[in-house]
Amino acid sequence: MGFFGGQIARRLGAPPLIGMILVGIVLGPQVGNVISSDVLEAADSLRTVAVMVILMKAGLGLDREKLLSQGSVALRLGFLPAGFEAIAIALAAIWIFHFDVPTGLLLGCIIGAESPAVIVPGMLRLKRLGWGVTKGIPDAILTGSALSDVLLLLLFSLLLSFLGQGGIETITLPGGFTLSALQLLPLQVFIEIGLGILIGYAAARLIVSLLTEQNWTQNTVQDVLIAAGIALLLVIVDKVLPYSGYLAAMAMGFFLIELDAPLARRLRGGFDSLWVVAEIVLFVLLGASVQLQVLGDTILPGLLVLAIGLFVGRPVGWYLSTVGSNWTGRELLFLLPGNMAKATVQAAIGAIPLARGIEGGEIILAIAALSILTTAPIGAWAIPTFAPKLLERGEVDPTKVTVVTHTVLLAAVDTSPLATEVLRKVATIARRTDGEVIVLHVINSDEIEEVEKLRDRTQRLLSDIRYKFITIKGSIPEEILRVAQEYQVADIVMGKRGHQRWQQVRVGSVSQAVLEVSSIPVILVEDPQNELAIKSRRV
The missing domain is CATH 1.20.1530.20 (Na+/H+ antiporter like fold)
Incomplete structure (x- = not known):
């Protein structure tokens, strides 16, 4: 009752303790008298x-x-x-x-x-x-x-x-000095x-x-x-x-x-x-x-x-x-x-x-x-x-207080097999941080069937995580950045297609465009078809 009273007060814009105190008055001996006397004692x-x-x-x-x-x-x-x-x-x-x-x-x-x-x-x-x-x-x-x-x-x-x-009681100190309390x-x-x-x-x-x-x-x-x-x-x-x-x-x-x-x-x-x-x-x-x-x-x-x-x-x-x-x-x-x-x-x-x-x-x-x-x-x-x-607002010192944050992650996916690796990566991060995931796919008009398969894949891989599946039309890099800003995400997780050449890996055009512009950290998941092991990189 105290918890729900506090939440009702909070939803009405008042501090939760008001609801808790009122619940105590109602349940206490002055009104309802339903709290056990052992608890009151x-x-x-x-x-x-x-x-x-x-x-x-x-x-x-x-x-x-x-x-x-x-x-x-x-x-x-x-x-x-x-x-x-x-x-x-x-x-x-x-x-x-x-x-x-x-x-x-x-x-x-x-x-x-x-x-x-x-x-x-x-x-x-x-x-x-x-x-x-x-x-x-x-x-x-x-x-x-x-x-x-x-x-x-x-x-x-x-x-x-x-x-x-x-x-007032008096106290006698050594030496015969008497002082009051x-x-x-x-x-x-x-x-x-x-x-x-x-x-x-x-x-x-x-x-x-x-x-x-x-x-x-x-x-x-x-x-x-x-x-x-x-x-x-x-x-x-x-x-x-x-x-x-x-x-x-x-x-x-x-x-x-x-x-x-x-x-x-x-x-x-x-x-x-x-x-x-x-x-x-x-x-x-x-x-x-x-x-x-x-x-x-x-x-x-x-x-x-x-x-x-x-x-x-x-x-x-x-x-x-x-x-x-x-x-x-x-x-x-x-x-x-x-x-x-x-x-x-x-x-x-x-x-x-x-x-x-x-x-x-x-x-x-x-x-x-x-x-x-x-x-x-x-x-x-x-x-x-x-x-x-x-008061003036200053910089928070996270070493002195618990900084409570609501972690939101953006998974930018297409309909290729690489989307599975991106979803697995974002799921791992979300489970560690108790975060929420925004799954974004920028669609083409001729891939309706593939989008439904992608939706089913998302449901399977993120079944224990709060997520929102969003499809939208437009320029892929621009839409990724816009949605990331709109939902104030902590990280962008997306796939990277590259080719191994002279021990160097070139970043794909979409991921490169996002990396160059984004002020939000980007985690790249490599294409499993590459000879290099799947890895993630925070930029």
């Missing part, structure tokens, strides 16, 4: 797996050179926008809901956190298409998003402890980030040793399973050790690119496949966790609180984060759609204050649900919509 664990997948995708897509070129921008994006938004939301909640300062800050930490489930796929899509890659804008947003979640989750835990115990927060942030990066590096070294140097696995599926298991372990163990598991998983993917680029490329494709399933689980369960009944009277004041945080607090942080950078005003404006989405963190911790019996917990839960329903769909739609309008 395991929702937190399932969300953890899904977040691990998206963080590994983010790490495997980061570009070290682009991050270094941005200087401190990524670091500032990790602290200032989320911090200023949390403060603005806290002040708004104190004014509107009459919260005390700690409760207002608790709400600010929940709402200020950014959603990797929305931001990471969006930024990786921009990297695949080249939007903003010259200045490393997607990389800076990805890194800043991960760092901001570390900061706010730490502050959330501190405030939760304070509100539950009635005061709030005073130790900067040091704790530094330790969690530093240890997260170090542990991520160690895990990346371990994976390279196991999978490349010691060859513990036999195929890519096993590579992905081992990497995913280690990444999930990093995310889970942070509950008992003082480091950021989210950051460690992301750092592991990043260091894998530096340590073993071919392995990182294989893993990138595997985690792309895992995300197809994890995305559905994450957003359907997210929709099922939304408490519709608690929205009630808090919709309008809740939207006001969200707007103050998003349009007052965050812009201050965005401006301060990019001061001194080479970002233009339009690129700075892109941070509004690119860095606003809330979903994963809010679904994970939004209900905790209510469960702990904190006063105002039901309002906090309602605003958390409201932030998911408003910013996640808008953010997922706005990132691809506004990127072409606000």
Whole structure:
């Protein structure tokens, strides 16, 4: 249901996650109540797996050179926008809901956190298409998003402890110095980030040793399973050790690119496949966790609180984060759609204050649900919509992202026996690339019967491949080039008739004409009647 809901949303021009969230709401306990209670009880664990997948995708897509070129921008994006938004939301909640300062800050930490489930796929899509890659804008947003979640989750835990115990716990250091947990927060942030990066590096070294140097696995599926298991372990163990598991998983993917680029490329494709399933689980369960009944009277004041945080607090942080950078005003404006989405963190911790019996917990839960329903769909739609309008398009680095291409091949054939060899060659390439084939024959008026035989031969040789059989009249070289351009093919496969003479092979007139003009690679298949073995040549 989540898959089909997502596809319906996509066909209507909306992000698939909107359909998945709506399906979760309909199937969840608030409406249909048809999802097993065992699944709902395991929702937190399932969300953890899904977040691990998206963080590994983010790490495997980061570009070290682009991050270094941005200087401190990524670091500032990790602290200032989320911090200023949390403060603005806290002040708004104190004014509107009459919260005390700690409760207002608790709400600010929940709402200020950014959603990797929305931001990471969006930024990786921009990297695949080249939007903003010259200045490393997607990389800076990805890194800043991960760092901001570390900061706010730490502050959330501190405030939760304070509100539950009635005061901030003090810690006595060697030498008799006494510090409160709030005073130790900067040091704790530094330790969690530093240890997260170090542990991520160690895990990346371990994976390279196991999978490349010691060859513990036999195929890519096993590579992905081992990497995913280690990444999930990093995310889970942070509950008992003082480091950021989210950051460690992301750092592991990043260091894998530096340590073993071919392995990182294989893993990138595997985690792309895992995300197809994890995305559905994450957003359907997210929709099922939304408490519709608690929205009630808090919709309008809740939207006001969200707007103050998003349009007052965050812009201050965005401006301060990019001061001194080479970002233009339009690129700075892109941070509004690119860095606003809330979903994963809010679904994970939004209900905790209510469960702990904190006063105002039901309002906090309602605003958390409201932030998911408003910013996640808008953010997922706005990132691809506004990127072409606000960002410059640069050259895509295929070593950092999975470049998804739809391979189309053109097989130019006549009615001679050489057509069989051309069709066999194009079939082999199409099977390797999961490609589609355009079979083109430029006809003469007196070869109708031969064309039908050619059509039958094509059906037999390409029976397991998507193909289109086209017949057309005209100049053979010109029609081949025109159809190749029309269908935007990756390669032209055609026959070559030549004669062996003084160890040289002359190219036939048609293939020679195509070779001289075509900007598309041409693969020539030699006539089997020649004494030379059948071979292909890419020009």
